[in-house]
Amino acid sequence: MSTMSDSDPIPTLGLVGSSRWPQKLHLGWLTCTAAMLAFGVLGGVVTAQSVGEGDVAAAAGFACLVLVFIGLSILGLGLGGFRSIGLSRRIVQSHDQTYGRGIEVPTGRYGALLLAAVLASGAAYGLTAAAVHFAGIAEALLPEGRDTGGGAALMALAGSVALVAAVLCIVCRPRTVLGIYPSGVHRRARQWRRQVFRRSDLFLAWDDVASILPDEMVVHTGWADVMHPMIKLATHEALPAEDRLQFDEEATATVMAKLFVAEPNTLLALLQFLKDNPDRRYVLERPDARELLRPPPLRERFRAARLAKSSGSGMGRPGGV
Known part of the structure; x- marks a missing residue:
């Protein structure tokens, strides 16, 4: 396996122009x-x-x-x-006794x-x-x-x-922490459902993840539709019933990306990068690993959204992220 010095620059994850969810004004x-x-x-x-x-x-x-x-x-x-103007301070390095070193991304408050x-x-x-x-x-x-x-x-x-x-x-605010490690993805969640709090503790090893699929949930507000980005982790086997959350499916864990403090496109790019590059997952062990989730400058995201709209390559969905 190749090695990387802590002084080497952190990898860049894709181009802003390829964003699944363009950030529009x-x-x-x-x-x-x-x-x-x-x-x-x-x-x-x-x-x-x-x-x-x-x-x-x-x-x-x-x-x-x-x-x-x-x-x-x-x-x-x-x-x-x-929104998502910079890298949130709440994205931190984690050292879990079970899963090792990685980064933790909580939902926003x-x-x-x-x-x-x-x-x-x-x-x-x-x-x-x-x-x-x-x-x-x-x-x-x-x-x-x-x-x-x-x-x-x-x-x-x-x-x-x-x-x-x-x-x-x-x-009743949903609280979830997404731990991202070289070994896999760890989701700890607490949700208010049916008048009680439900807790979920789900770990998916990278080998258990069949594919990572971006999706959207559109909320109709009357005069405008608001799109909520979702990242679906499809698995080879069914998820434990006790650890499924509201938007999970039998063999799909859903990350409601808009609820997290990380910019949704950047979070999607990081998960896809780690899924596609097993030999690069060690980058999560670096002290500056949280920089992997630093989003592109806001001006670049606005410009990319305008270019996508003018070229007709946007999502073509109502509302926006």
């Missing part, structure tokens, strides 16, 4: 982001005015509304194409926590608006025409529902 989402930012600025002005007038309750409520708009604008940036913060801020606004109305302090937080007892009760109900949803976003 979505002007619709970016327009929504700009609108949310504008509402956030307006809310900040109203909050400052409330503070100047000594209306602390109204200032607190409007401040929560500003946080909602800021959170929505950040989520909009990701949907608009600004940023999106779920941000959504929970948006919901919690919205809940705080709704509950504050209802509280100040029933206390007779102020009615400025309620929409015009809804400044009644019924309107306040509706805001309290909406706030309570949003608060429960925020808690569920954090508690």
